[in-house]
Each structure stands twice: as structure tokens, then as C-alpha cells.
Amino acid sequence: MDSRQTKRDRPWLMRTYSGHSSARASNALYRTNLAKGQTGLSVAFDLPTQTGYDADNPLARGEVGKVGVPISHIEDMDQLFDQIPLDQMNTAMTINATAPWLLSLYIGLAQRRGIDPGQLSGTTQNDIIKEYLSRGTYIYPPGPSMRLIADTITYTIKHVPKWNPTNICSYHLQEAGATPVQELAYALCAAMAVLDRVQASGEIKTDEFSQVVERISFFVNAGIRFVEECCKLRAFGEMWDELTLGRYRVDDPKLRRFRYGVQVNSLGLTEPQPENNVQRIVLEMLAVVxxxxxxxxxxxxxAWNEAMGLPRPWDQQWALRMQQVMAFETDLLEYEDILDGSPVIAAKVKQLVEGARKEIANVEAQGGIIAAIESGYVKRELVASHMQRLRAIESGELKIIGVNCFQESAESPLTLGSDGGIMKTDPSAEREQIERLQAHRKNRNDADVQAALQGLSDAAKSGENIMPSSIRCAMAGVSTGEWGDSLRAVFGEFRPPTGIDIAIDNRAVLGKKDEVTELRARVASTGAAVGRPLKLLVGKPGLDGHSNGAEQVAVKARDVGFEVVYDGIRLTPQEIAQAAEEEGVHMVGLSILSGSHMELVTSVLEELRARDLATVPVIAGGIIPQEDAKKLAAQGVSAVYTPKDFNLNTIMADMVDVIREANGLARLGPLP
Amino acid sequence: MVWRGWVRCPDHQMTPAALPDPEQLALRILRRERAAVARGLNLLDNKLAEARQCSVRLLAALSGEHSLNGGHLIGITGPPGAGKSSLVSAMIREWRRAGRTVGVLAVDPSSRPELGGGALLGDRIRIKNAAHDEGLFIRSLANRNQLGGVATEVWPMSWLMLAAFDIVVVETVGVGQTEIDIAEIGDTVCYVAQPASGDTIQYLKSGIIEIPDIFAVNKSDLGAAAYKTAGEIGRSASRQDRRDDWDYPVCLVSATMNTGITELHGNFDRHRSFLAHAGLLQKLRTRHQSAWVVRVLKEEFGTFGVELIGGYAEIGKRLEAQYGNQFEECERMRQQIISRFKSSD
Known part of the structure; x- marks a missing residue:
């Protein structure tokens, strides 16, 4: 008997997460990608857009058009989708704190083009919980943020029924260090928090609630341990089915299906021998298909070069072709589920489900995921998991080819080009976006803008659904910063716990006793030589919220004896310099992953000089191309660490030496 | 951490972190220059012998009428999780709104010496309200495993900050002994309690309750539990023999809802004027200064060293004669002890 299906399955939606510089440049890229066979769009927004600031806000400096496209108002949205039919496109937007706003701009644009919003399909990521834990583009406190999510859900269910209003993300939890069990548990807790909030709003009738459940989709990560990852997704399916039936009484099994999109793991992509990332990405994709x-x-x-910098169109094309080979060349889509009936898979799934159930019960006992975030519990668990992963890499227990083993390599022709194998962003993008925004402000009707903003503010205060007034704002030409500020004025801003207040893990410390003991001795003797214990400021300038690296450095520095000041994310260079002054630190460490390191590090150096702190050494870490690292060194940065510097002990030893040098003491050299 | 010989501050710059001229620095601190405050705090923390000499001169230059009568030094303590930092943040917002400048010394625990002695200082992020405020200065400190939970450096640093800010707040995590330490620093000590917590019950039992002047029950938005805790404290707060005529108020506050802060501030101001009118403020600060001197001498030389210059009674007498500025006298006593140690070899 032929076990093949009579009909080949339809492949999944193929997207490439992209957007940069300006709406015009991104539109050109989208149209090229669609012509290459991409079947949906995935919009990457820049950080000012994600955090509700206009391009000319001081906090946006250096960030405009860097990690995505800047969208400041409806004209930008129009340009972004120029010649792209909204009613036929499936558009995913990676947007969270400002999701209601970007969705309003999209709906507003559809209305302006005479398209019925009921025809729109796509997804807004719109999951604030993982922003507090990992991604960092939150704005408002948990209460109002959850309300905004509930508002978009209840609005789209009624008016944009094909839209996925929220994409519960376990993706970023894995990037922050989550184990598969933690990923399952916290993502499902987040989904429950959202559904409970919608239920409590009373806007949805009981018999319509199963439609809400059906619209909840997930955004999942897949790492290199692809058997376990595949089991994780089967576990997700089982648990979601059980949860939606038991807790939300959804009778129709079709509405209980676990629907998810994927971006495979970026955490495991390496800067050394970056070509190896291609096979990593393909294997990771295997887990989800x-x-x-x-x-x-x-x-x-x-793309294969993500750990080095921004990918070029050719790099993205390569990533798309991987999907196409899997979908169209292999025979995968010709078969029923090939894992059904495997006792090995079933046992692994069972193990994950049981672990996740236990952790869910643990979170529920603390009053749910929001309470567990506010108390710092979840973040601490993630920081601890991530630290264990890093220690396993350092010890060689976790093998990463080209990083902690098999490091020898012939010179790669891929990175030899004049561009170093990465994309260069357009340095004039920020200025042009600001000019465009300022011209837009002059051209709009101020009375309309003021009235629309008043309506928004009133709705925010009264608890009325935020979407209708936001769409009016979009049509009136309100800017992203104005929308964000109006709600800041009503809701306030929020900073979640940093999670770094975890206890020193003695077992792990004992495992590497020699190096850690040596480091502690070096930190102590250097402190004695300069007169007081070494004090380090870890700072994250700019709008980038990926704080995992900064957190690991802060915790490690504490473990080897530094007194560490860490103020969390989203600080201006001025704030960082002021903290360096007030705290009397011996060194400032900056972490930047958004690609705006040149502007931000330069600003911090200037601010330090203005405070007569030019002698305080500055180090920087992040995704910093070698060419930029050289320029930073020329400006006075003492050391630059990139993803290839995976060994924290080595970094710590170097940091001590940088401080020694700055204080006229001899370097102690590498650890024995 | 031994203070060695009484030498002049070096005139030439040895390293990039060369020592400042202490008298000049004091003038700048009194002019409330932030950079000078930062520099001064670094100096007071510096254990190198030549830095110690500069420190003594700096403290002496900052001592005077103002250091005995000016400003308000407030100690805040309470169990972990009571929301001290959020409350301090809310308090600062009110003080800043009223145009008063604030200096904060936030003390966090260090890890044990055998675990490297490092510390994570996470209070800034919780205390700060505005991105940029020239009228607020926060210095985080690790307690460095000193007995009592408050590092020895806190007292001289508070002294320096009093010269530059209207209000100085010392925030510590209460772990029993800390309250005793903070009582020897603050003009006014405020204990922050959280409703329905075991810590507060323990606290009530321990007798340490005799130390705070003001109680703030945080998270009053919890309602009944907060009232109950406030009631328990009100009944237990000891009234006998400490500062006569002071009523030991118990305030219900909510840092998150920003309620009760004005009343709490009213009580701080009332306590300060109570101390001033009763002539207690100068006495208190002098007493705290003496307590610090004794602590420093005892930490460095032990009881044996203290006996070498006639014991605690003699030290007390000598300090009494140095009303207002005991830092130089402290240094003289150190030198005497050191020379006796040497001659007894």
C-alpha cells in the first residue's frame, strides 16, 4: 500500500522578516521578495515606532530605520504598501506596545483606498508579556497594556474577522534562555492571561467566545535540538486543546487547533564560521514542518549572517530558498504525520507536558503570569536558565561547532566582499525621515489632529475600546509619537524587574573553580590597589530592549566580585553618563544590539567627557561589525565584545585589565 | 583598610584618579556642584593611606554650623519586599515638586566574601522618576558584609551629602541588626512595613520597634490588611523614655497609588522641627558622629586597641570636647593607637 496522501499538502506561508531605512526602501524590498515567491509579508518596524516615539525625539537618535522601517504616520504606511493590494496580502506586523496604533494605520489606509477592513488578513504580534521578559519594547504598565490587547481582540473579532489580533510569543522566551518546559508553560500562561482579560471585559458574548479562542495564534521558536523541539510543538498542540476545552469550553475541536508561526532560533547562530548557520537554520525548520x-x-x-549584522537582500533570498526547497523539492508534504505512533516521541511529549503543567501550576499559585512578572519570578528563572546555557558552552559540555570546538577554518569567501558580508544601512535615513515627518506636521489640519487626540485620551480614560479613536487619529494624520504620548499621559510608563537579583549558583561556580577563584582574586587585588572595590556600570543606551547579554554580564561581574550598577534598558547617553558620575564607577559597559552602536557609543563618550569623566574606561558589547569596532577603538572605547566572545570569564579578565590600565597598573593578562 | 601615617595629600598627579585638594573640593560641595559631590564620595570610599588623609581634611572642612543644624537626614528601613524603593521614589517626587533637593544613599547587601563579595546595586532603577533631574543625586553602596548591614562609609558620606542637599535619604534593607545601625545615622528613622507580613510580626516581637520615629505601612491600597498591620504597630510601638513628647506616628501610604505621601512628609518635617526645638538635633548628630568614631576604632583595632588609649569612657570624653567635628580627633586617636601598638612590639 502506498502510504502517501492522494493530494500534496499546501505549504505554509513563507515570509521574510524585513524592513529598514524608510517606507519607500522597504516597499521596494517587499515587492522584490514577493516576486521571488514569498507568499506573505512580515514587517519589521524600527525601535522608535515600536516604542511610540517620533523620529525627532531625543531617545530615537541613531535608531531611526535601523532594525526596521520607521512608520510615523499614515502617509508612511501608504508608501510602505505602495502597489501592494491590501485585500489580497497576508501581512504580519511585529509590533507590540503600539500594536493598536499600527493596526489602526493599516485599517485607516484600507479605508482610504476603499477596501473593506473585513477583507484584511494578517497578524499583529501584540503580546506584551514577552516584552517585559525578553524583548523590551514595552511602554505602559501591565494593566493598561493588557487592556490594549483585549481592545484589539474585541475590535477585530467584530470588524476585521480574518485578522489574528495577537500572536502569543514563546519565541523570545527561548531567546532569553527558556528551556522547552519554560517556553510551554509561560506562553500558555500568557495566552490564559489574554483570554481571561477579554472574558472579563464583558464585550464578547459567551457563545461568541470560542471565536476569540480560535483567533489566538502563537509565535514559536525552534532551536537546534530539533527532535525535542518537534516534541515541544506536539506538546503545545495537546496542551492548548486541553486548555481551551477545559478552561474556555470550546466544543468545536477545529477551533481548538494550536495555530502558530515560526522564526527559528537566532540565539544559536554564530559569528565564527557563519556559513554553518545555514545548516542550523534548515535543521531548525525541520522541527516545525x-x-x-x-x-x-x-x-x-x-539569514545566515544575522550574528554579524543586518542581512542583505541576497541573504534573505537564500533564507527563502531554504523554505522553498523544503516545501517543493522534498516529499515531506506528501505524507500524513510521520511521527504519530512513535513511542519515543510520545514519551518525550509526555515528559514536556508534565513539566509544563507543574510550572503553570506554580505560576498560577503566585496569582498568574502578570503577578509573577511583577514580582520578578519569571525573569529570574529565565536569567538563571540562560546563565546555565552560557556556562555549559564555556565548559564545552554544550558543543557549538566553530565556537568552542572545531574552531579551525579556511578563510570564508562569503565574508570577503567589500561590504564584509552584511548590509550597510543608509546613514541619511534618519535625517530624511525627520524631514518627512516635520513636513507632514505642517501639511495636516491641526484642529482635526487635536480633536482626534482628545478622543483618544478620553477613550483611554473612560475604558472605551481604543481602536475607533485610534483609527480616527490615523485618518487625521496623528504621528506615532503623539499617539504614544497621549496614552503615556493617561497610563504612565513601566519598568519591569531586571531579574538579575538571582543568588550566586555555587554548584556552577564550583565547576569552574580555578578561573572564578582567580578572577575574584584579581578583582579584589585591583580594588585594593585603586583604593575601593571595583564598581561597574552596565548600561543599555537607545531603544533596544534585548537585555539578555547585559544581564548576563552584570550577573557574572557580580559573581566575580564587582559591585555592579545596572539600570535596565532604554537610557539616554546623558542618563548613563550621569549614573556613571553619581555612582563613581571604575568602568562603563554598554550593550547595543540594534545596530546604532556608532551613534550611541559616541554620544556616551561625549557626555562622559562633558562631566570630566574622560578617564573612566568604556567598553561595548553587541552585534558590532569588525570595521565599526575599529572605529570605536579609535574614538576611545577600550574594548569591544561581539558574539564570538562567548566566554564570560575571558571577558571579565579583560575588563579587569582595562580598569588596571586606566589606573596606571600593569595588565595581568589572560587567565591561566 | 588601615589608615596609615598623617601625611600631606600628594601635590603631583600619580594616576588618572589623582586626589583632589580637599579644601577646594569642600567649597565646591558647599556650592552644591554635582561633580564635586561625586568626587567627594569617591574619596570617602577610598582606602589608600593618602586618600584617608584627604578624607579627614575634607570632612573637617565640611563640618560646621550647617552640618549640625542644616538639612534633614532620614533613614529608611524595612523588610525586603515592603516596597521601600517605590516609596522613596514617591517621596522624592513630592520633595522635588516642592523644590527641595535630595541626595540618596541606597545600601544593598554584598555577597559573602568567600563568594567574591560582589554586589548588584539595583535601586537606582526603582528610585528614579524623571530621566534627568539636577536636584536628585543617587549613590548606591554595597554593605560589604559589615556587621549591622550598613557599611562604615555611610556616615561620612551622609555628612558630605548634608552639605549639598536639602534632604538626605539613607535606604537600607532591614535584616534585624540594620535598624540599630540606621538609628545611629538618621535624624529621623522611618520603618516601612508591609501589610500582613511575617516580617512585621517578627519585628514587633523583636524589640527593635523602639528605634523608628515614624512608621509607614505601605500598600495601603490592600485595605483591611493594611489597617490591621497599622493597628498592631500602633499598639506595640514603645513610648517610654525615648524622645519625650514625640508621638511615633503610624502612616498608611501607597507608593503605587501615590497616596499618603504628603501626610508622611508632614510627619518628617514635624519630627525635624521637634528635634530642633527641643535642642536635640545637634546632640543627636554629635552622638551619631561619636558612635561612628568608636565603631571605626573598634573595627580597625579591636577592644585591645581601644584600651590602649584609655577605653571607651576616655574616647567619649575626648570626643565631647570636639563638639561638631570629631573627624580630626578620630585621626589623632588612630595615630596614638598605632604608635602604642608599635612601641609595645
Missing amino acids: LSKGARARAIQLP
């Missing part, structure tokens, strides 16, 4: 019953609905793959 292999099992038909747990197959992804939409996939976007990172």
Missing part, C-alpha cells in the same frame, strides 16, 4: 499535526502555518527564517 516534520510533524504534520504540529506543523507551522507560517515560517520566517533568519
Whole structure:
């Protein structure tokens, strides 16, 4: 008997997460990508857009058009979708704190083009919980943020029924260090928090609630341990089915299906021998397509060079071709679920489900995921998991080819080009966006703008659904910063716990006793030589919220004896310099992953000089191309660490030497 | 951390972190220059012998009428999780609104010496309200495993900050002994309690309750539990023999809802004027200064060293004669002890 299906399955939606510089440049890129066979769009917004600031806000300096496209008002949105039919496109927007706003701009644009919003399909990520834990583009406190999510859900269910209003993300939890069990548990807790909030709003009738459940989709990560990852997705399916039936009484099994999109793991991509990332990405994709019953609905793959800098169009094309080979050349889509009936898979799934149930019960006992975030519990768990991963890499227990083993390599022709194998952003993008925004402000009707903003503010205060007034704002020409500020004035701003207040893990410390003991001795003797214990300021300038690296450095520095000041994310260079002054630190460490390191590090150096702190050494870490690292060194940065510097002990030893040098003491050299 | 010989501050710059001229620095601190405050705090923290000499001169230059009568030094303590930092943040917002400048010394625990002695200082992020405020200065400190939970450096640093800010707040995590330490620093000590917590019950039992002047029950938005805790404290707060005529108020506050802060501030101001009118403020600060001197001498030389210059009674007498500025006298006593140690070899 032929075990093949009579009909080949339809492939998943193929996307590439992209956007940069300006709406015009991104539109050109989208149209090229669609012509290459991409079947949906995945919009990357820049950080000012994600955090509700206008391009000319001081906090936006250096960030405009860097990690995505700047969208400041409806004209930008129009340009972004120039010649792209909104009613036929499936558009995913990676947007969270400002999701209601970007969705309003999209709906407003559709209305302006005479398209019925009921025809729009796509997804707004719109998951604030993982922003507090990992991604960092939150704005408002948990209460109002959850309300905004509930508002978009209840609005789209009624008016934009094909839209996925929220994409519960476990993706970023894995990037922050989550184990598969933690990923399952916290993502499902987040989904429950959202559904409970919608239920409590009373806007949805009981018999319509199953439609809300059906619209909840997930955004999942897949790492290199692809058997376990595949089991994780099967576990997700089982648990979601059980949860939606038991807790939300959804009777129709079709509405209980676990629907998810994927971006495979970026955490495991390496800067050394970056070509190896290609096979990593393909294997990771295998985890989310292999099992038909747990197959992804939409996939976007990172590019091979993501750990080095921004990918070029050719790099993104390569990522798309990987998907196409999997979908169209292999026979994968010809079969039913090939893992059904495997006792090995079933046992692994069972183990994950049981672990996740236990952790969910643990979170519920603390009053739910929001309470567990506010108390710092979840973040601490993630920081601890991430630290264990880093220690396993340092010890060689976790093997990463080209990083902690098999490091020898012939010179790669891929990185030899004049561009170093990465994309250069347009340095004039920021200025042009600001000019465009300022011209827009002059051209709009101020009375309309003021009235629309008043309506927004009133709705925010009264608790009325935020979407109708936001769409009016979009049509009136309100800017992203104005929308964000109006709600800041009503809701206030929020900073979640940093999670770095975890206890020193003695077991792990004992495992590496020699190096850690040596480091502690060096930190102590250097402190004695300069007169007081070494004090370090870890700062994250700019709008980038990816704080995992900064947190790991802060915790490690504490473990080897530094007194560490860490103020969390989103600080201006001025604030960082002021903290350096007030705290009397011996060194400032900056972490930047958004690509705006040149502007931000330069600003911090200037601010330090203005405070007569030019002798305080500055180090920088992040995704910093070698060419930029050289320029930073020329400006006075003492050391630059990139993803290839995976060994924290080595970094710590170097940091001590940088401080020694700045204080006229001899370097102690590498650890024995 | 031994203070060695009484030498002049070096005139030439040895390293990039060369020592400042202490008298000049004091003038700048009194002019409330932030950079000078930062520099001064670094100096007071510096254990190198030549830095110690500069420190003594700096403290002496900052001592005077103002250091005995000016400003308000407030100690805030309470169990972990009571919301001290959020409350301090809310308090600062009110003080800043009223145009008063604030200096904060936030003390966090260090890890044990055998675990490297490092510390994570996470209070800034919780205390700060505005991105940029020239009228607020926060210095985080690790307690460096000193007995009592408050590092020895806190007292001289408070002294320096009093010269530059209207209000100086010392925030510590209460772990029993800390309250005793903070009582030897603050003009006014405020204990922050959280409703329905075991810590507060323990606290009530321990007798340490006799130390705070003001109680703030935080998270009053919890309602009944907060009232109950306030009631328990009100009944237990000891009234006998400490500062006569002071009523030990118990305030219900909510840092998150920003309620009760004005009343709490009213009580701080009332306590300060109570101390001033009763002539207690100068006495208190002098007493705290003496307590610090004794602590420094005892930490460095032990009881044996203290006996070498006639014991605690003699030290007390000598300090009494140095009303207002005991830092130089402290240094003289150190030198005497050191020379006796040497001659007894």
C-alpha cells in the first residue's frame, strides 16, 4: 500500500522578516521578495515606532530605520504598501506596545483606498508579556497594556474577522534562555492571561467566545535540538486543546487547533564560521514542518549572517530558498504525520507536558503570569536558565561547532566582499525621515489632529475600546509619537524587574573553580590597589530592549566580585553618563544590539567627557561589525565584545585589565 | 583598610584618579556642584593611606554650623519586599515638586566574601522618576558584609551629602541588626512595613520597634490588611523614655497609588522641627558622629586597641570636647593607637 496522501499538502506561508531605512526602501524590498515567491509579508518596524516615539525625539537618535522601517504616520504606511493590494496580502506586523496604533494605520489606509477592513488578513504580534521578559519594547504598565490587547481582540473579532489580533510569543522566551518546559508553560500562561482579560471585559458574548479562542495564534521558536523541539510543538498542540476545552469550553475541536508561526532560533547562530548557520537554520525548520499535526502555518527564517549584522537582500533570498526547497523539492508534504505512533516521541511529549503543567501550576499559585512578572519570578528563572546555557558552552559540555570546538577554518569567501558580508544601512535615513515627518506636521489640519487626540485620551480614560479613536487619529494624520504620548499621559510608563537579583549558583561556580577563584582574586587585588572595590556600570543606551547579554554580564561581574550598577534598558547617553558620575564607577559597559552602536557609543563618550569623566574606561558589547569596532577603538572605547566572545570569564579578565590600565597598573593578562 | 601615617595629600598627579585638594573640593560641595559631590564620595570610599588623609581634611572642612543644624537626614528601613524603593521614589517626587533637593544613599547587601563579595546595586532603577533631574543625586553602596548591614562609609558620606542637599535619604534593607545601625545615622528613622507580613510580626516581637520615629505601612491600597498591620504597630510601638513628647506616628501610604505621601512628609518635617526645638538635633548628630568614631576604632583595632588609649569612657570624653567635628580627633586617636601598638612590639 502506498502510504502517501492522494493530494500534496499546501505549504505554509513563507515570509521574510524585513524592513529598514524608510517606507519607500522597504516597499521596494517587499515587492522584490514577493516576486521571488514569498507568499506573505512580515514587517519589521524600527525601535522608535515600536516604542511610540517620533523620529525627532531625543531617545530615537541613531535608531531611526535601523532594525526596521520607521512608520510615523499614515502617509508612511501608504508608501510602505505602495502597489501592494491590501485585500489580497497576508501581512504580519511585529509590533507590540503600539500594536493598536499600527493596526489602526493599516485599517485607516484600507479605508482610504476603499477596501473593506473585513477583507484584511494578517497578524499583529501584540503580546506584551514577552516584552517585559525578553524583548523590551514595552511602554505602559501591565494593566493598561493588557487592556490594549483585549481592545484589539474585541475590535477585530467584530470588524476585521480574518485578522489574528495577537500572536502569543514563546519565541523570545527561548531567546532569553527558556528551556522547552519554560517556553510551554509561560506562553500558555500568557495566552490564559489574554483570554481571561477579554472574558472579563464583558464585550464578547459567551457563545461568541470560542471565536476569540480560535483567533489566538502563537509565535514559536525552534532551536537546534530539533527532535525535542518537534516534541515541544506536539506538546503545545495537546496542551492548548486541553486548555481551551477545559478552561474556555470550546466544543468545536477545529477551533481548538494550536495555530502558530515560526522564526527559528537566532540565539544559536554564530559569528565564527557563519556559513554553518545555514545548516542550523534548515535543521531548525525541520522541527516545525516534520510533524504534520504540529506543523507551522507560517515560517520566517533568519539569514545566515544575522550574528554579524543586518542581512542583505541576497541573504534573505537564500533564507527563502531554504523554505522553498523544503516545501517543493522534498516529499515531506506528501505524507500524513510521520511521527504519530512513535513511542519515543510520545514519551518525550509526555515528559514536556508534565513539566509544563507543574510550572503553570506554580505560576498560577503566585496569582498568574502578570503577578509573577511583577514580582520578578519569571525573569529570574529565565536569567538563571540562560546563565546555565552560557556556562555549559564555556565548559564545552554544550558543543557549538566553530565556537568552542572545531574552531579551525579556511578563510570564508562569503565574508570577503567589500561590504564584509552584511548590509550597510543608509546613514541619511534618519535625517530624511525627520524631514518627512516635520513636513507632514505642517501639511495636516491641526484642529482635526487635536480633536482626534482628545478622543483618544478620553477613550483611554473612560475604558472605551481604543481602536475607533485610534483609527480616527490615523485618518487625521496623528504621528506615532503623539499617539504614544497621549496614552503615556493617561497610563504612565513601566519598568519591569531586571531579574538579575538571582543568588550566586555555587554548584556552577564550583565547576569552574580555578578561573572564578582567580578572577575574584584579581578583582579584589585591583580594588585594593585603586583604593575601593571595583564598581561597574552596565548600561543599555537607545531603544533596544534585548537585555539578555547585559544581564548576563552584570550577573557574572557580580559573581566575580564587582559591585555592579545596572539600570535596565532604554537610557539616554546623558542618563548613563550621569549614573556613571553619581555612582563613581571604575568602568562603563554598554550593550547595543540594534545596530546604532556608532551613534550611541559616541554620544556616551561625549557626555562622559562633558562631566570630566574622560578617564573612566568604556567598553561595548553587541552585534558590532569588525570595521565599526575599529572605529570605536579609535574614538576611545577600550574594548569591544561581539558574539564570538562567548566566554564570560575571558571577558571579565579583560575588563579587569582595562580598569588596571586606566589606573596606571600593569595588565595581568589572560587567565591561566 | 588601615589608615596609615598623617601625611600631606600628594601635590603631583600619580594616576588618572589623582586626589583632589580637599579644601577646594569642600567649597565646591558647599556650592552644591554635582561633580564635586561625586568626587567627594569617591574619596570617602577610598582606602589608600593618602586618600584617608584627604578624607579627614575634607570632612573637617565640611563640618560646621550647617552640618549640625542644616538639612534633614532620614533613614529608611524595612523588610525586603515592603516596597521601600517605590516609596522613596514617591517621596522624592513630592520633595522635588516642592523644590527641595535630595541626595540618596541606597545600601544593598554584598555577597559573602568567600563568594567574591560582589554586589548588584539595583535601586537606582526603582528610585528614579524623571530621566534627568539636577536636584536628585543617587549613590548606591554595597554593605560589604559589615556587621549591622550598613557599611562604615555611610556616615561620612551622609555628612558630605548634608552639605549639598536639602534632604538626605539613607535606604537600607532591614535584616534585624540594620535598624540599630540606621538609628545611629538618621535624624529621623522611618520603618516601612508591609501589610500582613511575617516580617512585621517578627519585628514587633523583636524589640527593635523602639528605634523608628515614624512608621509607614505601605500598600495601603490592600485595605483591611493594611489597617490591621497599622493597628498592631500602633499598639506595640514603645513610648517610654525615648524622645519625650514625640508621638511615633503610624502612616498608611501607597507608593503605587501615590497616596499618603504628603501626610508622611508632614510627619518628617514635624519630627525635624521637634528635634530642633527641643535642642536635640545637634546632640543627636554629635552622638551619631561619636558612635561612628568608636565603631571605626573598634573595627580597625579591636577592644585591645581601644584600651590602649584609655577605653571607651576616655574616647567619649575626648570626643565631647570636639563638639561638631570629631573627624580630626578620630585621626589623632588612630595615630596614638598605632604608635602604642608599635612601641609595645
